[in-house]
Amino acid sequence: MQDLLKQLGRDRLIGELIRHSRELPGPPPTYASPREPLPPELSAALASLGVHRLYSHQAEAMDHLAAGRNVLVATPTASGKSLVFALPVLQSILEDRSTRALFLYPTKALAQDQIAGLRKLALAASPLNPPTFEIDDGDTTQHQRRKIRSDPPNVLITNPDMLHFSILANHPSWEPFLRHLRWVVLDELHVYRGMFGAHVHHVLRRLKRLAGGEKEVRYVAASATIGNPEEFAATLTGESFSAVTASGAGGSDRQVLFLNPVMVSPYTVAVKVVAAAARAGMRTIAFTKARRITELLHTWLVRQEPELAGQVAPYRAGYLPEERRRIEERLFRGDLKAVLT
Numbered sequence: 001m002q003d004l005l006k007q008l009g010r011d012r013l014i015g016e017l018i019r020h021s022r023e024l025p026g027p028p029p030t031y032a033s034p035r036e037p038l039p040p041e042l043s044a045a046l047a048s049l050g051v052h053r054l055y056s057h058q059a060e061a062m063d064h065l066a067a068g069r070n071v072l073v074a075t076p077t078a079s080g081k082s083l084v085f086a087l088p089v090l091q092s093i094l095e096d097r098s099t100r101a102l103f104l105y106p107t108k109a110l111a112q113d114q115i116a117g118l119r120k121l122a123l124a125a126s127p128l129n130p131p132t133f134e135i136d137d138g139d140t141t142q143h144q145r146r147k148i149r150s151d152p153p154n155v156l157i158t159n160p161d162m163l164h165f166s167i168l169a170n171h172p173s174w175e176p177f178l179r180h181l182r183w184v185v186l187d188e189l190h191v192y193r194g195m196f197g198a199h200v201h202h203v204l205r206r207l208k209r210l211a212g213g214e215k216e217v218r219y220v221a222a223s224a225t226i227g228n229p230e231e232f233a234a235t236l237t238g239e240s241f242s243a244v245t246a247s248g249a250g251g252s253d254r255q256v257l258f259l260n261p262v263m264v265s266p267y268t269v270a271v272k273v274v275a276a277a278a279r280a281g282m283r284t285i286a287f288t289k290a291r292r293i294t295e296l297l298h299t300w301l302v303r304q305e306p307e308l309a310g311q312v313a314p315y316r317a318g319y320l321p322e323e324r325r326r327i328e329e330r331l332f333r334g335d336l337k338a339v340l341t
Contacts, residue, residue, distance in 0.1 A: 001255055004280045005299030008257070013264065015271055019299040020258040027048040029250030032059035036066045039091060045124035051083070058084055061220075071113040072189065072241040074229040079249035082114065085185045086121055088220070091152045092182055093131040101183035102207075103157045107193040109315075111157045112328055114187075118155065131155065135227050136215040137162050139321035152177035160192075164203045171210050182218065183213040189223035192236055201236050208238070271297055275305045278312055286340050291316045296339045311337040 005021070010012045019223040031053040037043070046052070054062070061084040065072045073081045092099045105111040115133055122165075132153035136145060138161075145166070148156070157175065158167070161184050167174050184207070186192075192200045211217055224234060229243040256272050261269045270286055274297075277284040288294045298314040313336055315327050330336045 001282075004277060004282065005255060005257070006025055007276055007280070008273065009322070010267060011272065014259065017261055017264070018257060019260045020256075022256045024254040024256060026251035026253045027247075027249075030248035032056040032248065034059045034062040034066065036062075036122065038087065039094065041125045042087060042091060043096065046083075048124045049121065051218045054083070055080055055178075055315040057083040057244050058248070060246075061207040062088065063245045064222070064244070065131065065218070068218075069242045070221075070233075070237075071244060072221040072223060072229050072233045074223045074225050075190075075245065075247035075249065076225060076251070079247045080253070082117065084222065084244075085183070085187075085220040086118055089155065089183050090122060090125055094308060096181060097154070098180045099154060100131060100152060100177050100180040101185065102157045102163075103155055103185040103187070104163065105187050107157055107159070107188075109324070109328060110187065111135050111137060111159070112325070113332075115157055133157060136166065136313070139324075143296075144243075148175050149177075151302060160200045162202055164199075168203065168206050168210065170228060178211045182215060183216055183311050184219050186219065186221040186306075189221045189233060189236070190226050197236060201238075205236050247259070265287065265296060267293065267300070271304065272302045272313070273326075274338050274340070275301055275308060278308050279303050279305070281329070281337065283334060283336070284338040286338065291318060292339050301338075308337070311335075313339055315339050325328060 033054065038046075058071060058080055061071045061073050065088045069082065071210060073084050073305075075081060089101045093101070103111075103114070105114065112135070115135060118133050119130070122133065133155045133159045134148050134153040135147055137159055140148070149221065152174070171178060184204075197207065208217070219237055219241070219243065221233050221237075223233075225245070229245060230241050233239070233241040233243070259269055273284045274284055288297060294314045294316045298312065301312055302309045311325050313330070315324065319327075327336070327339065331339055
């Protein structure tokens with residue numbers, strides 16, 4: 001990283017645009033145990049995956065859930081928020097196999113990223129009869145969708161659009177799943193703002209009318225740090241939440257660099273920074289605001305740095321599902337050095 005920062009500082013274009021540079025030391029981890037210990041099978045499953053202790057915010061969230069409250073965890077990226085909803089949901093399923101849960105993610109890529117880890121944890125907790133997980137989104141074939149509907153999984157992973165268009169619009173066909181729905185998980189809650197958030201609010205109200213049967217549906221939400229987490233979650237869902245905002249997760253040191261491209265296109269700057277990071281062997285993601293810009297940046301980058309042609313890729317909506325899965329797999333394996341999305 002230090003070599004990359006020095007290289008960027010010496011670059012004739014980039015060096016003049018750097019306005020601020022700072023190293024943020026990673027915080028030490030803080031651990032805690034929930035008041036109600038995890039079942040032995042879940043503790044053993046976590047240990048088999050290398051998790052021997054819970055962070056303090058994970059334990060705090062588990063205590064709220066054990067007390068019957070809805071929970072919003074608003075802590076930084078990579079702080080282990082997924083375990084906060086995976087553990088209580090798996091515990092419910094292991095206690096009652098009729099339990100159903102709905103996990104909502106705003107994007108297909110997030111859902112694909114999460115399902116592998118969830119299945120791994122479920123298999124470790126119950127090797128002979130693991131809880132089942134399925135994805136129902138725009139990439140799911142009609143044949144797969146009929147199969148999921150006829151034999152609902154314990155956990156259905158989808159997005160708000162498919163919940164609106166496919167599940168709630170055909171709720172009689174989903175009645176067995178909806179009747180046994182006990183958990184609704186909302187990941188990346190901060191994305192549901194503005195007009196999109198207003199739509200999601202009404203979709204969740206429809207879900208609430210149709211779901212749960214005799215037992216109450218519980219909500220678990222995860223979000224990036226936001227200013228008014230409890231109010232935001234309550235407005236979106238119509239439910240009250242206990243917010244957990246103090247992270248106990250440790251972290252690596254971070255290098256923060258601010259560039260101000262006053263006299264040059266920010267796209268030109270982005271191409272140079274991504275190319276420099278890729279050449280340095282660093283796995284890099286550059287975010288754009290439009291599909292067209294994603295393709296343009298990739299074209300410019302490959303034209304300027306042809307030796308990186310096989311190590312960088314664009315990633316956007318509009319690709320075939322198998323194309324997106326291939327890019328995701330290469331990124332997770334480390335075959336790709338950079339993705340523009």
